[in-house]
Amino acid sequence: MTDAKYPRSEVDPDKCKGCGLCIAACPKKVLVFSPKLNSKGYHYAEYVGSGCVGCGNCFYNCPEPDAITVYLRNYDPEKVV
Amino acid sequence: MKKTVLRKPKGFIDVYKHKPGAEKDRTHYCPGCGHGILHKLIAEAIEDLDIIDDTILISPVGCSVFAYYYFDTGNFQVAHGRAPAVGTAVSRANPDKVVISYQGDGDLAAIGGNNILQAANRGENIAVFFVNNAIYGMTGGQMAPTTLLEQITTTTPYGRNANTDGFPMKMCEVLSQLSAPTYVERVSLHDAPHIRRTRAAVRKALQNAKERKGFQFVEVLSTCPSGWKIDPVKSMEWVKEKMLPQFPLGVYKDVSNEAVAVERPVPIFDPAIVWEKLGISSVADVDFPRGDVPDEYRKMSIRVAGFGGQGIMVTGQALASVALEYGYNVSWLPSYGPEMRGGTANCSVNIQDGTIGAAEAVKPGLLLAMNRPSLEKFEKFIVPGGTLIYNSTLIDIKPVRNDIKVFAIPITGIADELGNTRVQSLVNIGAYAAITGMFNVDHVVELLPKLFKGKKQAIIDLNAKAVKAGYDYVKENF
Numbered sequence: 001m002t003d004a005k006y007p008r009s010e011v012d013p014d015k016c017k018g019c020g021l022c023i024a025a026c027p028k029k030v031l032v033f034s035p036k037l038n039s040k041g042y043h044y045a046e047y048v049g050s051g052c053v054g055c056g057n058c059f060y061n062c063p064e065p066d067a068i069t070v071y072l073r074n075y076d077p078e079k080v081v
Numbered sequence: 082m083k084k085t086v087l088r089k090p091k092g093f094i095d096v097y098k099h100k101p102g103a104e105k106d107r108t109h110y111c112p113g114c115g116h117g118i119l120h121k122l123i124a125e126a127i128e129d130l131d132i133i134d135d136t137i138l139i140s141p142v143g144c145s146v147f148a149y150y151y152f153d154t155g156n157f158q159v160a161h162g163r164a165p166a167v168g169t170a171v172s173r174a175n176p177d178k179v180v181i182s183y184q185g186d187g188d189l190a191a192i193g194g195n196n197i198l199q200a201a202n203r204g205e206n207i208a209v210f211f212v213n214n215a216i217y218g219m220t221g222g223q224m225a226p227t228t229l230l231e232q233i234t235t236t237t238p239y240g241r242n243a244n245t246d247g248f249p250m251k252m253c254e255v256l257s258q259l260s261a262p263t264y265v266e267r268v269s270l271h272d273a274p275h276i277r278r279t280r281a282a283v284r285k286a287l288q289n290a291k292e293r294k295g296f297q298f299v300e301v302l303s304t305c306p307s308g309w310k311i312d313p314v315k316s317m318e319w320v321k322e323k324m325l326p327q328f329p330l331g332v333y334k335d336v337s338n339e340a341v342a343v344e345r346p347v348p349i350f351d352p353a354i355v356w357e358k359l360g361i362s363s364v365a366d367v368d369f370p371r372g373d374v375p376d377e378y379r380k381m382s383i384r385v386a387g388f389g390g391q392g393i394m395v396t397g398q399a400l401a402s403v404a405l406e407y408g409y410n411v412s413w414l415p416s417y418g419p420e421m422r423g424g425t426a427n428c429s430v431n432i433q434d435g436t437i438g439a440a441e442a443v444k445p446g447l448l449l450a451m452n453r454p455s456l457e458k459f460e461k462f463i464v465p466g467g468t469l470i471y472n473s474t475l476i477d478i479k480p481v482r483n484d485i486k487v488f489a490i491p492i493t494g495i496a497d498e499l500g501n502t503r504v505q506s507l508v509n510i511g512a513y514a515a516i517t518g519m520f521n522v523d524h525v526v527e528l529l530p531k532l533f534k535g536k537k538q539a540i541i542d543l544n545a546k547a548v549k550a551g552y553d554y555v556k557e558n559f
Contacts, residue, residue, distance in 0.1 A: 015106060019113030019306070019313035025273045042112070057273040059087040060280065063117020064107055065124065065151065070087040079085075
C-alpha cells in the first residue's frame with residue numbers, strides 16, 4: 001500500500017453507470033461500489049483512497065468516455081496545461 | 082510524449098451538443114456496453130495519431146447509430162448496412178482523409194453483407210470496426226448472423242439451431258480470403274489484457290488508414306449486457322467462455338508491411354459539366370413571353386394519372402418542359418409499377434414561380450385522369466376550387482365532386498381520329514393550354530422538335546395536329 005497522492009484513480013459519480021467493469025478489472029481491488037447512489041440511481045464506483053498502481057485497467061474497461069480519470073505515477077499537477 | 086494522465090480522449094467532442102436531452106456529458110449506451118470501450122479506444126487513437134481533423138466517421142444503424150454525437154470528426158450517419166458503400170464514396174472523394182466505418186453485426190453481416198464484401202474486395206481505403214456482440218441489441222435481442230449455436234435470443238427461444246438458422250457468420254475468416262484487404266484481425270474486449278490487444282489493433286488499423294494502405298478490418302468481440310440479460314461483469318466472462326471457442330481471436334491477414342498507399346482517380350463533381358451534358362443552364366432561359374394567366378393557375382400542382390402506355394409520363398414531361406421555356410421553376414416526379422404497358426402510372430408536375438418544396442402533388446390543383454381507376458383514386462384529393470380534366474372516351478362515370486371545375490374531354494377519341502392513339506399526350510397539352518391559358522399553342526408547336534428530338538418529321542407534324550385538336554376541342558365546347 002502506498003499513501004502517495006499519485007497514481008490515483010478518480011471516478012465522476014454522476015457519469016458512472018455502476019456497471020462494475022472497473023471494479024472487476026482492478027488488480028489491486030482499490031475500487032469499490034459506493035454505498036451512496038448517484039443522481040441516476042446507480043451505486044457508483046469509487047476509489048478507496050490508496051493502493052492504486054496506475055495500471056489504467058479501470059480507464060480502459062470503463063465504457064463511459066469521461067467517468068474515470070487516472071493520474072499516473074509521473075503526474076505533476078504543476079506541469080499540466 | 083508519455084502520458085501522465087488517462088482521461089477522456091480528445092477524439093471525443095467536449096460537450097455532446099448534438100445529443101438531445103439534458104445529459105450532454107455522457108453516452109446513451111447501457112451500463113457496461115462494449116461500444117463505449119471501443120469508442121474510447123478509437124477516440125484515443127485518433128488523438129494520438131493526430132488525425133482528429135482528418136477523420137470522417139460513418140455511423141451505422143444499430144445502437145451505435147449515434148456515434149456521431151461523440152466523435153469530434155467529420156460524421157455521416159447512413160442507412161442500415163450501407164456504411165462501406167458510403168465510406169467508399171467518402172474515401173474516393175476525399176482521398177486525403179481517414180475514413181472509419183463503425184458497424185455492428187446485424188448492420189455489417191446481415192443487411193450490409195454484400196456491401197462489406199464488395200468494399201473489402203475493392204480494397205477501399207476504409208478502416209472498418211466491426212462490433213460483434215452476437216445479437217441485435219437495439220431492437221430487443223433478436224438473433225443476428227453472428228449469434229452463437231445454442232444461444233437463446235428472443236427469436237431463437239430454444240437456442241440457435243444450425244439446421245434451421247445456419248451457423249454463426251465468421252466475417253474475419255470470410256474477408257481474409259479476399260485478395261485486397263490489408264489487415265484483418267479479430268480481437269476481444271472481455272478483460273483488460275484483451276482490451277489492450279484491441280487498443281493495439283485499433284491503432285494499427287488507423288495507422289494503416291492514415292497511410293492509405295487500403296482496407297482494414299478489425300472485428301471486436303463485445304458485450305451486450307442488456308440484450309443478453311446478463312450483468313456487465315458476467316457478460317465479459319460470457320464472451321470468454323462462449324464466444325471465444327466459436328470466434329477464435331487472432332490476425333487473419335496482415336500485409337501491412339508490403340502494402341503501398343492506394344491511389345485512385347478522384348471523381349470530379351462539377352455541376353457545370355453535368356448541366357452541359359444535360360443541356361440545361363442555371364440561368365432562367367426564357368424563350369416565350371407569358372400570356373395572361375388567371376391567378377388560380379399561376380402556381381400549379383398537377384397530377385397526371387392513367388394506364389401505363391397512355392402517355393402519362395410524356396404528358397408530365399411535356400408540361401414541365403414547356404413551362405420551363407416560360408421561365409417557371411418545374412418538377413416532374415414519376416410513379417409507376419414494374420410493367421411497361423398496362424400497369425397503373427401517374428406523375429406529379431409542379432409549375433411555380435417560387436421554390437418547389439415537395440415534388441409530389443399530394444393535393445393537386447389540377448388532375449388529369451386518363452382512365453376510370455385514376456379518376457376514382459385521385460378525384461378526392463383535388464383541392465377545393467381545383468380543376469379536373471378527364472378522358473371521357475374511356476371513363477364512363479361522372480365525377481362526384483361539385484366544388485371543382487370539370488372538363489370532360491374525349492382525349493383518346495380525338496387522338497384516334499388523328500390516326501394514332503399515342504398522340505393523346507399532346508392532346509392533353511393542347512387542352513391544358515386552352516383551359517389554363519398558361520401556354521400559347523403556337524409556342525408548344527414550336528417546341529415540338531425539341532421535345533421529340535430524333536423523331537421523324539411526320540411524327541412531329543402529327544403531334545402538332547394533336548396539340549391543336551386538344552386546344553380547339555376545349556375552345557369549342559367550354
